[in-house]
Amino acid sequence: MTTEGSNTTAITLRKAVKSDGFRLHQLVAECPPLDPNSMYCNLLQCSHFAETCVAAELDGELVGFISGYIPPQQPDTLFVWQVAVHEKGRGQGLAKRMLKAIVARSVCREVTHLETTITADNEASWALFRSFARDLGAELKYHEHFAKEAHFGGLHDSEFLLRIGPFTKTGPFTNPVS
Template identity: 45%
Template sequence: MLCKYFSETCVLAEQEGRVVGFVSAFVQPESPDVVFVWQVAVDQSQRGKGLAKSLLRNLLNREACENVRFLEATVSPSNNASQSLFKGLARDIQTTCHTSECFSEDLFPGDDHESEWTYRVGPFENIEEV
């Protein structure tokens, strides 16, 4: 659905015709300076090579993001890779990564769902130069 309706803010990485990574995202309708990353995933064979970070940089450099100053995503506390990704992006583009609780555990059905935290990277401007 995101690729269909928000293709300008979705990014795909292919290797020899095979999808090895993607970012699905949209610019928040009520906050046009915020791009929300719904999902970012990299095939296990390609992890740890900087691909996720370069997909995010590609997204932020797109025309669709020209008014975007913040990137947000929700991350669960056990997802170390994802936390490092957003913190590393913030460091690389010389800005901050602010975290705050988004959905607490009790909002999810059952007992086995972690809370979700908002990672807010920004503000940033022309990231092509950093």
């Protein structure tokens, strides 16, 4: 069990399980402006990619979730697909703790870089990943990856590919979560 923040609220971090799929779908719906995925996609995230996802629970309720995977062509990279933190888990550094928990896992033993995509206006995500890079003393680079017109038909803002690394697994990775 992990105690978050300055209060005594206990948030447990653990690997995703298949039964989290529906709960993840509900969590994302409660965390605008996150893009919802299909429930089937959430089920796949929680089963096929469980080793590189983390669920955060508070009194049996899913209050945080990070989905990610290791791209087959980049075994040194964890790609973070989505970060969701319910209002009940905010303000406690939960998102960064979840990131560190995934990277600390044995499945990520070869991981030296983290990638994600973020829209320009998503200040919370930019702050999270900049802070994560600072904690690791790692370089952060980014460039436009999916363009609004070329890739989203003008229906979604451009996404910037952010890359952090290289980093090593010392310091913040000393307490892996199963």
